[in-house]
Amino acid sequence: MTPARAEIVVDLAAVRHNVATLKAATGVAMMTVVKADGYGHGMAQVAAAARQGGADWLGVATIDEALALRAAGDTGPVLCWLGVPGEDYAAAIEADVDVTAYSVAELDEIRMAVVAVGRPARVQLKVDTGLSRGGAPADRWADVVAEARAGEDARIWTVTGIWSHFACSDEPEHPANDAQERAFRDALAVADEAGLRPEVRHLSNSAGALLRPSARFDLVRCGLASYGLDPAPGHTSDLGLVPAMTVRARLAMVKHVATGAGVSYGHTWVADHATTVGLVPVGYGDGVPRHASNVAETWVAGKRRPVRGRICMDQFVVDLGGELPPAGQDVVLFGTGRDGAPTAQDWAEACGTISYEIVTRIGGRMTRTYVDQEEPG
Structure with missing residues (x-):
């Protein structure tokens, strides 16, 4: 065959190696993030390699991405987190995909999808701890938790996770990291008091997973590092990750x-x-x-x-x-x-x-x- 004019070569063994290395280094459950077509590496292919490397969960941004994983044959836990009003939650529920709610309004939409599908949803709640992006703001968190607990009592859904996202984890001395971890622990306390018992609590992305052991909780979400790239140049130690x-x-x-x-x-x-x-x-x-x-x-x-x-x-x-x-x-x-x-x-x-x-x-x-x-x- 004629060699390609230009090509992207992806080493799947490197992905397996990186996922296994990260899981061993962090000592908790591993979510490999494969959104954006696997960070440009090919979502279905790297997802399969990540599972082989020990990924307990896969993470994607959109429901469409989650459904594409299911269509490619993945049957393990998958979380998606970015939605807009009118999302097809019914398709996600039918595919046994965990969906994320930031608000009571999103929970209401998920509730309607559950009624349409006739099976309970798997829901994770995201709280904004200081990134000021997605997630329930602190002054709305108690309302989201109360609605989530009511839905769980009514067997509309199971709350499988509570999570948030760091803003500055690639700068380990940044004061926002301490503030966000405190805010996350406070949010977990609110949920615990309401009676929620999620399977996983997670805050750390790749940089947080490597640089902040106190924030590993039950699960870490590794995206960039899974592809062998350094999430915090100048701060991380050499784990032997291999660019894929x-x-x-x-x-x-x-x-x-x-x-x-x-x-x-x-x-x-x-x-x-x-x-x-x-x-x-x-x-x-x-x-x-x-x-x-x-x-x-x-x-x-x-x-x-x-x-x-x-x-x-x-x-x-x-x-x-x-x-x-x-x-x-x-x-x-x-x-x-x-x-x-x-x-x-x-x-x-x-x-x-x-x-x-x-x-x-x-x-x-x-x-x-x-x-x-x-x-x-």
Whole structure:
């Protein structure tokens, strides 16, 4: 077969390894978060690998994502958490998916779905402890808890979990972390006093799971770290996590450029000496960040090669330093970093963003290939 013009290579053994490593390091139940198409890695495939690695739960944002997991054959516990009025709670209930409620109004919608379906729901309650995003605000929490308890008494649903989300867990000294953990414990006390006995209480994402043992409770939710990326660069210890994604393309052409030649739109880079450049056939239409123009690096023929000029919709140019590798030569945009190639974190730092954005946005016209290396380390 002809090699792909550009592809995302996902190592499923790395996902299994990472999930198992994280579960052993935290010592509690593990939810692997596979929302946003598995952070760009492919939701169904990484979900299966995560289960093999020991994931007790899977986490997604939307009901549609949860239903897609069920359609792919997953039968284990799945939590979804992002809804709007009119969500299809009936489909989630029928699929035995845990749904999240932030408000009495959402509980009312879930109640109506239960009546329509004729079976009880599995409901988790989310409280806002200081992120000021989703979740019941503190002054409404008691009302949500009371409604949830009433529904449980009426056998409308089972409250399977109570949870919240950190705002600053990647900054371990930030005072918000202590404040949020206190607020979460206060919210749990309200629920306990009302008689709720959830299966799981959870607060920590990847960074919180690794950096704040006191906040692990019954379950941690690991997203980014499950894909081998560092959720808190500069703070986490080396657990041996392995990046699961490698993005590569093939050089479309190689050419000489003379001193003074401008490269790409706007001539934002002009050669100050004669060199050679290679054309990489992917661009921002494939999720390559335009912010990487003139700042990111790639890996070609055993060396890091800087991006020169603006990244275009379908292509960009790298400086080959006078060398002439053949057209068709592999170009690694980012990968594991074990051979010296850039990582997603390197691209994130070059672009002034986070590695989450780098891996979830990449794709476009690239193919996705799965490998299963037995020894990802």
